[in-house]
Amino acid sequence: MLFNSVEFAFFLPVVAVVYFMLQERFASRTAANVWLIFASYFYYMYADVRYGLLLLAVTAVTYISGHLMGSSTMTRGKRRTVLIITVVLLIGALFFFKYASLLSSLIAEDEALAVILPVGISFYIFQSLTYVFEIYQDKAKPSPSMISYVAFASFFPVLLSGPIEKSSHLLPQFEEKHVFDYERIRHGLIRMAYGYFLKLVLASRLAIAVDLIYDSYTEMTGYQLLLGTCLYSVQIFCDFASYSTIAIGVAEILGFTLTENFTQPFFTDSCASFWRHWHITLNNWFRDYVYIPLGGNRKGTARKYLNIFIVFTLSGMWHGADITYILWGMLSGLFQIIEALIAPLRARFPRWLKVIFTFMLFTFSMFLFRSEDMGQAVTIIGKVFTEFKPESILTTSPFSLGLGVVQFFFLIAGIIVLLIYDIVNERTGDTAARIAACRTPVRWAIYYLLVMMILGSTSIGAQQFIYFQF
């Protein structure tokens, strides 16, 4: 079930109303959490009933291993063994679902395994693993309530595309009482509205232009391909941040606080900083469970660079079973290493130039991320450097990118709103709260602006979120 579907418009109010009623009716959280589990499994299995079995298996494995590791009779060695078995099982499952088709096609092209990739698997496996890691690291105790744990592992707002929550942050919230709170719900609804705005007003329109350019990339000039990829950078941000923002808003309506996943990444002035503002929860996961265990920056500069490279290569692999993703990850790591090496030189440049440079480096890596295969990526990058044809800047009409005049200006208006929202967010940390605090006429004007822009975009472009494929 998509956040931007008619089904979800009926699903969420029903879930919220029943959840609050159960919270009010019973002193124990069990009934409300059972309801959340039921809702989450319904949400997940709506697409394919089989998906639920995998989620259940992942939940069972992590819950049991968490309890085993939390047992006072377990020695350090045995806990380590349990951890390794759990990681091998879950990462193995992830690897199987992501890579089985690719590997079998490499071995025998005609008899490739047709393995369906369950949507959201990368996200909920990583989230469930945080529970195991945190217990192993003695940062958390095993959940005393199996119901709470199952509710955590299947929590529907984050199930399909994150944010990837740490168990120490989200799990205790299932033991708290959440009641109807007008201010909190209003804040959550504003977040949701902004998420829909990002997806429907911006990402869907940008997708039309980007797809047009990439679908006929052989006929495009280098400039047009670069323009298309710059637009893709913004598209993927709007698309992915929209999902996270809606998820955070939905959870907030229910009384839960999730971790921010994007904090104005395009305002950052270095690649290292960029990745601290982009898909924050995944990067935190890799930092805490890969980078730091590898030694982080404690074992010298060379080792630090190697660790960064390993982390980003793994991040590329996490994204998908394609060499383009792996190279994209490597390149993202490499940019940070080079950036660190030339730090004194970079210090001489003004911040605005570094912001643009960071965006362009990210965009360069997007050539790999957006391309269907290496052949396409190589061709496109080659054309950008050898067939740039600057004169095509003058001949490429913005209205020729598949949008037409009205939709193009709609897009421009949307980008202006995005910039204002992000600037306010950068300064205050919470634009939604600022909107909620505005005087009534201003607040309602903003509400109606968002609603009108969203409604005016409901029939535009694709409905699916890009990150569902991961």
Add this chain to the structure above:
Amino acid sequence: MKDILKLIRNFILLSIPLMVLCVLAYILPMSYMGPEYVMWKEEFENSDDPYIDAETLIIGDSRAKSSVLPAMLHDDTYNIAIGGATPIETYYAVKNYIDKNGAPKYAVVVFAPYHMCDIDNWDQTLYFNFLRPSEIAEIYAKAVELGDPVVARKGRIPEMISYRLRLPSKYLSQMYEADFIGNRDANREMFDSIRDDLGYLEFGDADGDDGETREVFHESFDYSELVVYYYEKLVDLLSDNEVSVVIAQPPINVASDEAMHEEFITGYTGFMDHIEYRRRYYNMKVIKEIPVYPNKLFGDSIHVNRKGAEAYTKELREYLESEDFWMWD
């Protein structure tokens, strides 16, 4: 409680733009919809209040609509065929007509053979909203029972709700395309033209087409159980109302005839045998042969142009007269 009411009130206030768009989509269809809608509108308005008191009805899909000129066929003839419709929609259209106006004495039923296999316009049917919710529900229930992959596909129920509520996600792109009211004059003109031609409508106006028709893409007669169910229901409906029926085949061009798979033709002929075999329809005749016309009589790859319609209507009239069709009781 006060906060809950406040939330509900604000939600309603914020829903006003949505409601406005839904209402616009509901009240302005003739101003923003495309030409196919006009045809449906004309047909359904005709069911409520017939343009003429027709003794003979032409029933079928776009090929019937574009192939039979009522004025040339016989007196008091009206073409109520609907472009993009399969026997499913046609059954309800004819039922509505009979319920409101009584049964005609004669009917000529013409469907493209591929329409027994493909329900290719079901979204359009939902989009136009001419079928009643009870009718849609009835079709959906039957489709679920028969496991129809189009009508009963996953996600249909929310889609049906979206169409019924005229949600912007379904209608806004067409409204944008038509600048909200930009198609009004053209649609009105088309509506009047259909009426002037007693229900006939030209689909393609080219002076010839050598493209292949949809039947060519079927290697065998892989019929849809749902369509066949409704085809039989349609014939039963006519029979129960003592309508004399001739089932005829619409013409295809030479290019399509050469490319059509033998197995498809054999299967379709077998299906027509089956329809004919249901012989309680004492006043029914089935013409099984698919007429082949020169490419130059086609306005596009699947519909005859006006000259083609004249030729087909003439041929049909001669056949019906030779069979004393209008003397049947």
